[in-house]
Amino acid sequence: METELKELAISLFEINAVKFGYFVTKVGLKTPVYIDLRVIIAYPKIFSRLSNTLWKLSDNNQKIDQLCGVPYTALPIASLISVESNIPMVIRRKEAKSYGTKKMIEGEYKKGDNCVIIEDVITSGSSILETVKDLTQEGLNVTEALVIMDREQGGKKNIENAGIKVKSLYTLTKLMNYLFEADKITLETIENVTQYIKECSAPLITLNKESSHDRLKMNYASRSKFTMNQLAANLFELMEKKETNLCLAADMTKTNDIIELAELAGPHIVILKIHVDIIDDFYKEFPCTLKELALKHEFLIMEDRKFGDIGNTVALQYSKGLYKISEWADLVTVHPVSGPGVLDGVREALKSTSKDRGIFLITEMSSKGALTTGNYIKESLSLSAQSDLVVGHVCQSNIFNDLGLIQLTPGVKLETSTDNLGQQYNTPESVVNNGADIVVVGRGITEAPDQLKAILEYKTQLWTAYKKRIA
Ligand code: S5P
Numbered sequence: 001m002e003t004e005l006k007e008l009a010i011s012l013f014e015i016n017a018v019k020f021g022y023f024v025t026k027v028g029l030k031t032p033v034y035i036d037l038r039v040i041i042a043y044p045k046i047f048s049r050l051s052n053t054l055w056k057l058s059d060n061n062q063k064i065d066q067l068c069g070v071p072y073t074a075l076p077i078a079s080l081i082s083v084e085s086n087i088p089m090v091i092r093r094k095e096a097k098s099y100g101t102k103k104m105i106e107g108e109y110k111k112g113d114n115c116v117i118i119e120d121v122i123t124s125g126s127s128i129l130e131t132v133k134d135l136t137q138e139g140l141n142v143t144e145a146l147v148i149m150d151r152e153q154g155g156k157k158n159i160e161n162a163g164i165k166v167k168s169l170y171t172l173t174k175l176m177n178y179l180f181e182a183d184k185i186t187l188e189t190i191e192n193v194t195q196y197i198k199e200c201s202a203p204l205i206t207l208n209k210e211s212s213h214d215r216l217k218m219n220y221a222s223r224s225k226f227t228m229n230q231l232a233a234n235l236f237e238l239m240e241k242k243e244t245n246l247c248l249a250a251d252m253t254k255t256n257d258i259i260e261l262a263e264l265a266g267p268h269i270v271i272l273k274i275h276v277d278i279i280d281d282f283y284k285e286f287p288c289t290l291k292e293l294a295l296k297h298e299f300l301i302m303e304d305r306k307f308g309d310i311g312n313t314v315a316l317q318y319s320k321g322l323y324k325i326s327e328w329a330d331l332v333t334v335h336p337v338s339g340p341g342v343l344d345g346v347r348e349a350l351k352s353t354s355k356d357r358g359i360f361l362i363t364e365m366s367s368k369g370a371l372t373t374g375n376y377i378k379e380s381l382s383l384s385a386q387s388d389l390v391v392g393h394v395c396q397s398n399i400f401n402d403l404g405l406i407q408l409t410p411g412v413k414l415e416t417s418t419d420n421l422g423q424q425y426n427t428p429e430s431v432v433n434n435g436a437d438i439v440v441v442g443r444g445i446t447e448a449p450d451q452l453k454a455i456l457e458y459k460t461q462l463w464t465a466y467k468k469r470i471a
Contacts (some may be wrong), residue, residue, distance in 0.1 A: 001049070001053070001056065003175075004049075004198070005053070005169065005170070005178065005223030005460050006178045006336070007025055008046070008049060008050055008053060008169075008184070009170065009175050009178035009179055010178070010179070010184065010436045011043075011046045011049075012037075012040075012046070012050075012175075013179055014182050015039055015040070015042075015046060015119055016036070016039060016117075017034075017035065017036060017037050017039050017040060018033070018034070018035050018102065018179075019033070019034040019035075019065075019176065020032060020034075020185055020189045020193065021034075024106070025330070027153045028144075029235075029391070030235070031196065031200075032193050032196050033151075033172065033193050033196070033232070033444050034112075034147055035121050035150060035151070036118075037120040037149070038073050038075050038312075039182050039462055040077075040400070046457075047076070047080070047140035048080065048168075049079075049205075050077070050148065050173065051077045051080040051081050051084070052084065052439060053169060054077065054081070054118070054148060054169055055084065055085060055116075055345065056144050056165040056169075057117060057146050057168075057169065058155070059143070059144060059147060059165075059457050062114060062143055062144075063114055064087055064115075064116050064143070065079060065109070065113035065114045065115065065117055066087065066088055066090050066109050066113050066114070066115040066116075066140065067082050067088070067089045067115070067118060068086075068089065068090045068091070068092060068105075068115055068118065068135060068140075069089070069091070069117075069118045069119075070092070070115050070117060070118065070119045070120075070127050070128060070131050070193070071091070071092065073120040073121075073269075074119050074120045075120055075313045076120050077120065077148075078118040081118060081131070081455065081462070082313070084426050088107065088108065088109075089107060090105050090106060090109055090115065090135070090140070091105070091106045091107060092104060092105055092106075092131050092134050092411045093189065094254070094461065095217050095267075096287070101137075103140065104134040104137070105113075105134060105135060105140070105141065106140045106224075109138070109140060110139070110316075111128050111139030111140075111227075111228060111388075112137075112139060112140075112141055112228060113139075113141065113200070113410050114140075114141050114143050114144050115135055115140040115143065116142075116143060116144055116145070116146060117131055117132070117135075117142060117144070117145040117146070117164075118145075118146050118147075119145055119147045119148070119347070119418045120144070120146050120147070120148050120149065121147070121148065121149045121150075121151060121157035121373075122145075122149070122150050122151060122156060122159070122166070122168070123151045123155050124153065124154065125154070125155030125157075125158035126155075126400075127160040128145050128147075128155075128159050128166075128211070129158065129159060129162060129184065130163070132159075132162060132164060132385070135401070136228070136385060136402070137226055137402070137404070139226070139227070139228055140226065143164075143165065143167070144164060144165035144384070145159060145164055145165070145166050146167055146168075147166060147167065147168040148167070148168065148170065149168065149169070149170050149172070149175065150168040150170070150171045150172070151171075151300070152171050152172050152173065152197050153197060153200060153201050154196075156199070156257050156379065156392065159267065159273070161334050161378070161382055162382050162385055163307040163382040163383060163384075163385040163386040164341075164385070165376050168420050172193060172197060173197075173244055174195070176189070176190045176193060177190075180470075187212075187320055187395075199289065202314065213399075214401065215398075215401045215403050215412050215435070216262050216398065216435055216469055217469070217470055218238045218403060218470065219240065219298055219470050220236040220237075220239045220245075220466075221236060221237060223236050223241040223403045223404060224237050226334055226399075226402070226403040226404030227391075227403065227404035227405075228388040228390070228404055229356075229358050229388050229390065229391045230356045230358075231331065231356050231357070231358035231388060231391055232331055232358060232391040232392065232404060232405070232406055234356075235270055235300065235391070235406060235438070236379035237286060238270050238283065238298060238299075238300075239270050239276050239438070241260070241298075241461055242267070242268075242270065242298065243267060243464060244268055244270055244459050244462070245270065245432075245436075245437060245438050245439060245462050245463060245466055246268060246269045246270065246438075246439060246441060246455070246458055246459050246462055247269060247270060247271035247272075247273055247302070247408065247438050247439065247440045247441070248262075248265045248269045248271070248272055248273065248440075248441060248445060248455070249262070249273045249274075249304070249410065249440050249441065249442030249443075249446075250272060250273065250274050251260065251274070251275055251278065251443070251446065252278075252279075252446060253278050253279055253280045254279070254280060254281060255279060255281050255282065255283065255289075256270050257275060257422060258279070258290070259289055259293070261292070261445075261446065262290060262293045262311055263293060264451060264455065265296075265455050266293055266297025266298075266299060267297050268292075268456065269297075269299050269455075269459075270299055270300065270303070270306075270438060271299060271302050271344065271438060272290070272293075272299050272300075272301055273301075273302040273303075273440060274290075274301070274302070274303060274304065275304050275305075275326065276303055276307075276323050277323070280294070282322070282402060287301075287327070287328035288328070290328070290337045291328055292378070293346075294330075300330040300331055301315075301328065301329055301330050301331070302329060302330065302331035302332065302333070302360070303323075303325050303329035303332050304319070304332075304333050305325060305332050305333060305334075306333050306334070306335050306362060306397075307332065307334045307342060307346070308334070308335030308337050308338055309338060309342070309345075310338055310341055310344065310345070310347060311338075311342060311343075311344045311345030312350065312351075313335075314342050314345030314346060315343070315345040315346070315348040315349040316340075316349075318332065318346055318349040319349035319350075323379035326349050326350060326353065326357070326386070327353075329357075330356070330357065330358065331357070331358045331360060331364055331391060332346070332357075332358075332359055333359070333360045333361075333394060334346065334359045334360070334361055334362065335361075335362045336361050336362070336363070336376075336379065336380040336383050336463060340383060340387075343359065343383065343386070343387045343389055343390070345358060345387060346389060347387075357389065357394070358389060358390070358391035358409050359389045359391060360390075360391055360393065360394050360395065360406075361383060361390055361391050361392075361393050362378050362380075362393075362394045363377055363380040363381065363385060363393040363394060363395045363399070363433070364377055364394070364396050364397065365394075365396075365426055366396055366409075366410050366411030366423060367411075367422040367423055367424065368422045368423075368424055370420070376394075379397060380393065381393065381400050384400075390405070390406045390439075391405070391406055392406030392407060392408055392437070392471075393405060393406075393407060393408070394408045394409070394410065394437075395407060395408075395409065396409060396411065396426075396434070397434050397435060398434055398435030399435075404440055406437045407434075407435045407436050407437045408436070408437070408438045408439075408440060409431045409434070409436035409438075409439050409440065409442075410439075410440035410442070411425050411426060411427060412423075412425060412427070412439050412440065412444065412452075412458075413425040413426075413427070413430055413440050413441070413443075413444040414427065414444060414457070414458075414461075415427065416430075419443075421470070425444075427461075428458060428461040428465055429461060429465040430463075431470075432462060432465035432466055433469060439458075439462050441458050444458065445458065451466065
């Protein structure tokens with residue numbers, strides 16, 4: 001690989017794909033280095049060798065279903081790799097078609113397909129991020145980006161912040177070192193360019209999977225086609241069908257009380273959320289009884305377990321022990337605190353089941369003084385781009401615009417208030433206006449003198465607020 005890279009670096013220099021000197025870019029910026037890989041199509045041997053070498057960076061352990069070249073320079077490179085590797089390719093349009101289907105992505109693919117992006121040069125990373133946005137919106141799962149040249153101006157970090165692995169054949173520094181060794185450039189050139197890289201870093205860009213659509217303005221049924229997870233799609237459709245966006249937190253310690261309340265609330269909720277570890281009289285068949293009610297009344301069951309350990313422990317906690325949560329809970333909550341491994345742990349435990357399962361990431365908590373702020377929130381949001389297990393985020397405000405993800409918001413009562421242990425309550429209308437798609441209500445219902453009346457009150461207020469929001 002090393003020899004290959006050295007020889008290719010020299011070839012790229014000789015065909016003027018890389019030039020050093022004094023240049024002014026399209027947007028009027030001065031630069032001591034100019035990279036234009038478009039010229040490679042005029043040199044089939046170099047073109048083919050470069051594409052083959054780039055493909056060697058791909059992850060052999062990962063199933064790759066699709067390739068996507070970022071238009072335009074990388075398109076022929078991606079095509080060549082697609083033909084050589086026999087992996088299908090998709091093309092991202094620069095603009096949506098104005099006739100027929102308004103598809104941004106051309107090709108034959110299905111939701112959940114793993115896709116590798118091919119790009120020639122990264123500067124700020126914005127072209128790759130735009131491509132990720134469109135691919136993700138079509139339900140594709142972008143696993144990594146293979147890049148010929150990283151200009152080391154911050155683009156790699158921007159892309160990695162969005163949860164996408166980046167592998168490049170060359171950094172500018174590495175390329176210059178090869179060329180220096182081959183006596184093609186001087187030490188002075190290297191110093192100039194290094195100084196330039198230091199001074200001209202690209203702005204920080206975050207992946208904004210916003211389309212021209214606003215999440216808060218789109219109805220649930222339409223959003224179901226943007227999901228990466230089947231349960232998220234089911235939830236969107238269920239909400240529209242049952243005309244409810246209420247999740248009941250049945251935080252009770254007796255199985256009979258939970259069953260009774262589930263029977264009462266079943267027709268009016270989309271999720272029944274429990275904390276199985278607070279139940280005093282748990283018995284093996286209890287989850288089956290809940291499941292029967294869930295089928296009868298059409299709601300999903302969420303175990304609010306808030307997993308937060310290393311992947312291996314989470315895999316065990318999820319599938320083993322007294323509760324065997326993975327066998328009956330459609331949805332679980334997960335703290336992203338331990339990083340992506342926590343999602344791998346959940347996935348590992350699901351290897352032996354074909355059932356649809358989903359995760360809500362605890363991204364922003366409702367309690368006073370919660371540490372879920374700033375960068376933590378940002379990192380948690382970027383995790384959802386990495387896994388089709390993620391159904392949405394548990395959060396308090398409108399912090400994402402991915403149409404296929406669900407904002408689940410707890411901390412809700414009819415009046416703004418607090419409890420004496422740090423919980424903070426907002427009203428149904430205010431949380432829906434703040435982006436809540438599904439709203440968790442616990443004690444507002446469980447402690448009400450007339451539980452059914454309370455269920456109906458919350459259901460009506462939440463649905464009315466949603467209808468107003470999308471109007
Ligand atoms: O930030 C959070 C996240 C969750 S999942 N704040 C929360 O209150 N929750 C859960 O929502 C909490 O564990 C409880 O089960 C429910 C809120 O219950 P309530 O009685 O305060 O409405």
